[in-house]
Amino acid sequence: MAASEHTVLQFTAPSSTNLSAKVHPLVLFNICDCYVRRPDQAERVIGTLLGSVLPDGTVDIRNCYAVPHNESPDLVALDIDYHHNMLVSHQKVNPKEVIVGWFSTGLGVTGASALFHDFYSREVPNPIHLTVDTGFTNGVGTIKAYVSVNLSIGDRPLVAQFQEIPLDQRMVEAERIGFDILKTTSADKLPNELEGMEVSMERLLALIDDVYKYVDDVVEGRVAPDNSIGRFIADTVTALPKLSPSALDKLVNDNLQDQLLLLYLSSITRTQLSLAEKLNTAAQVL
Amino acid sequence: MANAMARSFLQVASTEEVASPLRVVQIEGLVILKIIKHCKDFAPALVTGQLLGLDVGSVLEVTNCFPFPIREEDEEVEADGANYQLEMMRCLREVNVDNNTVGWYQSTILGSFQTVELIETFMNYQENIRRCVCIIYDPSRSHQGVLALKALKLSDSFMELFRTQNFTGEKLREKNLSWVDIFEEIPIKVSNSALISAFMTELESDMPVIQCDYDRLQLSTNPYMERNLEFLSECMDELAAEQQKLQFYYRSLSRQQGQQQAWLQKRRQENMARKAAGEEPLPEEDPSNPIFKPIQEPSRLESFLVTNQIANYCNQINGVAGQSFSRLYLLKALHAHDK
Numbered sequence: 217m218a219a220s221e222h223t224v225l226q227f228t229a230p231s232s233t234n235l236s237a238k239v240h241p242l243v244l245f246n247i248c249d250c251y252v253r254r255p256d257q258a259e260r261v262i263g264t265l266l267g268s269v270l271p272d273g274t275v276d277i278r279n280c281y282a283v284p285h286n287e288s289p290d291l292v293a294l295d296i297d298y299h300h301n302m303l304v305s306h307q308k309v310n311p312k313e314v315i316v317g318w319f320s321t322g323l324g325v326t327g328a329s330a331l332f333h334d335f336y337s338r339e340v341p342n343p344i345h346l347t348v349d350t351g352f353t354n355g356v357g358t359i360k361a362y363v364s365v366n367l368s369i370g371d372r373p374l375v376a377q378f379q380e381i382p383l384d385q386r387m388v389e390a391e392r393i394g395f396d397i398l399k400t401t402s403a404d405k406l407p408n409e410l411e412g413m414e415v416s417m418e419r420l421l422a423l424i425d426d427v428y429k430y431v432d433d434v435v436e437g438r439v440a441p442d443n444s445i446g447r448f449i450a451d452t453v454t455a456l457p458k459l460s461p462s463a464l465d466k467l468v469n470d471n472l473q474d475q476l477l478l479l480y481l482s483s484i485t486r487t488q489l490s491l492a493e494k495l496n497t498a499a500q501v502l
Numbered sequence: 503m504a505n506a507m508a509r510s511f512l513q514v515a516s517t518e519e520v521a522s523p524l525r526v527v528q529i530e531g532l533v534i535l536k537i538i539k540h541c542k543d544f545a546p547a548l549v550t551g552q553l554l555g556l557d558v559g560s561v562l563e564v565t566n567c568f569p570f571p572i573r574e575e576d577e578e579v580e581a582d583g584a585n586y587q588l589e590m591m592r593c594l595r596e597v598n599v600d601n602n603t604v605g606w607y608q609s610t611i612l613g614s615f616q617t618v619e620l621i622e623t624f625m626n627y628q629e630n631i632r633r634c635v636c637i638i639y640d641p642s643r644s645h646q647g648v649l650a651l652k653a654l655k656l657s658d659s660f661m662e663l664f665r666t667q668n669f670t671g672e673k674l675r676e677k678n679l680s681w682v683d684i685f686e687e688i689p690i691k692v693s694n695s696a697l698i699s700a701f702m703t704e705l706e707s708d709m710p711v712i713q714c715d716y717d718r719l720q721l722s723t724n725p726y727m728e729r730n731l732e733f734l735s736e737c738m739d740e741l742a743a744e745q746q747k748l749q750f751y752y753r754s755l756s757r758q759q760g761q762q763q764a765w766l767q768k769r770r771q772e773n774m775a776r777k778a779a780g781e782e783p784l785p786e787e788d789p790s791n792p793i794f795k796p797i798q799e800p801s802r803l804e805s806f807l808v809t810n811q812i813a814n815y816c817n818q819i820n821g822v823a824g825q826s827f828s829r830l831y832l833l834k835a836l837h838a839h840d841k
Contacts, residue, residue: 227663230671241535242539244698244705248701251697252697253598255598259581271716278539279539284596284597288800301589305586305589305593308571308586309569310543310569323673341807353685357700357704384578386707388713389538390535393534393535393538394649395702396647397534398694398702398704399690399699401693401694402691402693402694403693405690405691406651406729407649408648408821409648409821409822410821410825410828411646412649413825416714416715417828419715421717424666447694456836459837461688461837469729472827478727478819478823482815482817482820484815486816493681493809
């Protein structure tokens with residue numbers, strides 16, 4: 217038998233198997249918003265993911281838009297014109313963001329997903345499929361990312377297998393804004409500078425108390441000591457620069473005086489402003 | 503005739519509608535994220551975008567937005583920009599996004615947004631939509647863990663005055679308008695869908711420390727303060743220049759008045775002499791004489807805006823200095839614990 221006649225079952229896995237993805241909170245917000253606004257009869261929403269591939273190979277999903285589609289048991293249709301129009305518009309604003317894949321709501325992958333995935337594979341090599349379980353099927357909102365692995369016999373494609381890839385859901389951008397206003401359905405006002413400061417300080421204080429409690433517990437023998445925790449605490453304490461009390465006092469006082477000077481300057485400017493205004497508009501008797 | 507009728511109908515319609523004042527701007531978390539992302543991606547370049555939403559009584563709901571590409575001074579590109587806007591609106595409508603412009607957003611550096619351009623843009627928007635709002639985001643402040651988001655509108659009395667373009671001292675006194683009355687800040691409320699709220703609760707990290715804590719407890723504020731002061735002193739120079747213009751105006755005005763008086767006295771004496779000689783008296787006014795030409799009073803708009811800027815910088819300095827105080831005392835307390 218000639219070797220060429222062998223039919224070989226082969227997996228064409230993506231070039232880098234240790235692919236991972238990172239998702240910007242905006243994408244999640246947008247997907248949820250699209251889902252809330254979906255047409256009556258639609259079961260799910262799908263759309264395009266935009267972003268870039270970071271130097272370390274991580275796919276950074278930074279933006280997305282929904283694409284209208286139709287799904288019936290024996291027919292799927294995607295509004296390709298819409299997809300292209302939207303893509304052109306997005307590229308005008310930020311040419312650096314390119315298609316990296318597509319999203320769908322719902323848990324896991326369905327049969328029609330393979331067809332959509334096929335379409336996106338023609339737009340971009342090796343697209344990512346992001347699923348957001350807006351139905352909270354298992355009681356949790358599962359967010360997963362997949363890539364497709366093609367299984368073929370010889371040249372004939374047989375099946376496409378969706379393989380889950382790690383997804384980084386830490387949302388630094390959302391943390392910057394504060395979960396307090398993002399996780400409630402309605403927040404009456406934005407926190408101002410000092411309120412934010414207060415919250416942060418309270419958190420710091422709680423942390424210090426926690427550490428105290430832990431150390432006390434270990435010393436009293438209530439908790440089994442853990443060397444790695446001890447090392448972390450030691451590192452943290454030594455991270456504070458060793459300063460003599462007088463040097464520290466000088467440092468703090470100098471800084472305080474700088475700030476006071478700035479406050480003084482801004483107050484005097486304000487006084488000057490109100491004075492100037494009075495002189496300019498009120499007293500013009502000629 | 504028909505045209506006049508139509509207009510009067512329109513006028514009636516617009517006068518009968520009692521406009522309740524805008525009290526709150528309610529923004530979706532999605533919009534905040536979109537604005538921040540757009541402004542941050544392009545910082546330090548300044549960017550703008552359109553806000554979409556609904557006008558519900560005294561609350562203006564901002565439910566979506568889209569960014570504008572960075573504008574270039576080119577007519578062809580400008581037409582392109584208008585097309586982009588229409589295309590984007592059409593596309594968003596197709597996925598059931600609120601298709602109603604309620605204003606625009608823009609980024610700013612250190613809050614230096616009080617410009618004539620902003621006012622002009624606002625007037626343009628105001629012509630088409632009765633209630634619009636401008637959201638200002640300052641990406642430079644987010645490094646200190648502050649969410650510097652502001653919703654602004656022009657006050658009605660200022661808009662009225664701006665239409666006449668008459669910013670003389672007399673007019674301002676008459677309207678009792680001072681620089682604080684140009685912009686009105688509207689309180690912002692944030693709303694999220696229940697779905698988002700569920701997801702965020704799920705995804706909130708268990709970590710007791712989050713990014714904004716690190717940002718807030720950062721000790722170094724000097725670069726920020728330095729730039730603030732730099733901008734402040736530039737503004738002070740501008741204000742001084744504006745003051746000088748005014749002084750110059752008053753000086754020339756009083757000189758002119760002196761000249762007018764002298765001329766009048768001369769003319770009266772002349773007339774007296776003519777009367778004695780039995781001749782017709784000459785008129786007591788002579789519009790052709792250059793000393794009777796009224797001197798243009800400089801507009802106060804510029805100095806008002808500069809004053810607004812300065813007040814803004816002062817507020818920022820106060821805010822950051824306040825934060826610094828807390829941090830310094832915190833630092834001191836930490837070291838005191840150490841001993």
